Amino acid sequence: MLVVETVVRIRRERAGGKSIRAIARDLRLSRKVVRKAIDAPEGAFTYHRTVQSLPRIGPYQERLDTLLTENEGLPRRDRLRMTRIHDLLQREGFEGSYDAVRRYASRWTAARRKDAGYGASAFIPLLFQPGEAYQFDWSHEDVEIAGASVRVKVAHLRLCASRAVYVRAYPRETQEMVFDAHARGFAFFGGVPLRGIYDNMKTAVTTVFTGKDRVFNRRFLIMADHYMVEPTACSPAAGWEKGQVENQVQTIRGRFFQPRLKFASLEELNGWLEDECRRWAAMQSHPEQRDMTVAEALAAERPALQPMLAPFDGFHETEHAVTGTCLVSFDRNRYSVMATAARRPVQVRAYADRIIVRCGDAVVAEHARRFGRNRTIYDPWHYLPVLARKPGALRNGAPFQGWELPPALTRLRRKLGTGDEADRRFVRVLAAVMSDGLDAVEDAIRE
Structure with missing residues (x-):
């Protein structure tokens, strides 16, 4: 390809009356190239290959x-x-x-992609009215909790009109975490939009059909009905249909989670994240209404949101069997239940922060939820009916090791001393709790 200076020289010498043969000889070019340079409009001289040879391919x-x-x-x-x-x-x-x-x-x-309508990365900008919709998504972030590196699952909610954001970290992406994130997010926003936009996550969508037809999870639909929200699922692998929250994932990762966060507990991390959401909203300008911040846009959108009357009872229920040692296995840990439920089927209602175990209509256990593995969580009071029949288990029974008794019972235990007879006398006092109640027994001890 000729440089512009050569093309200009050829055209200038030709205009001066010099022959094409002479120009070609002086510049050591072919006459064909000289003619193309002379005929080129405004000195432009480019070469476009019409057929690409592919000797190897x-x-x-x-x-x-x-x-x-x-x-x-x-x-x-x-x-x-x-x-x-x-x-x-x-x-x-x-x-x-x-x-x-x-x-x-x-x-x-x-x-x-020559045809802009086929396969081109072109999109139509979307506009949402106040209170119309929100978008939900998950991301995985690395943090340090109590000195240990942990990958947490972060729930992202975003109001489409005001661009307000809410993020919260969880140990899992399970359905009860989805319910908890919605309850906390709507409380943070001060209301509930009319429509929710999701991807096809398994905790929400059971079956994906062609187009927009979906079969939503039953419990997820109950939650949507509770908040009066219309759930909408995106097309598979079409993240642009909820592009706001997709962009939020990248933005929040860069602004909140880098460099790596270090906190003593997950609760402390979530408290900090909620404060950062408020601070970010107060500092960030609205992308379309530059004269106001995201926080001001949220305040303007809040009257258009539906009122949140009460949080949804967001549990995920599964059925389990209780062992003869009054333990039920759930999420790789074991929890104690009342002795009356031993060897019986029970229903475990898992919440984001606790579990409730029911046997029929009766609640037989309630524990703070643990997210490690291979741990056993005891409530010694669950074993009291068994202990009343077998007082010798007080000394070596696993549920009673490190038992933190009420102050009055602690003093009585110390006063009775140790030994088999002392254990039997103390167990008789504990057994009275089943019939008379803990407060009455403590009052009697004080007297």
């Missing part, structure tokens, strides 16, 4: 087209890198370079 062009077409149809996170496609071709005998494959793929992609 030629025999594998059909196979490469197939790989590129299949790759384009995959979700973004599952797509193959061009180095991997080159490696697959090499396994089939291809001897060309990686650059040859990369250049061909670039031309292939450009050809597919």
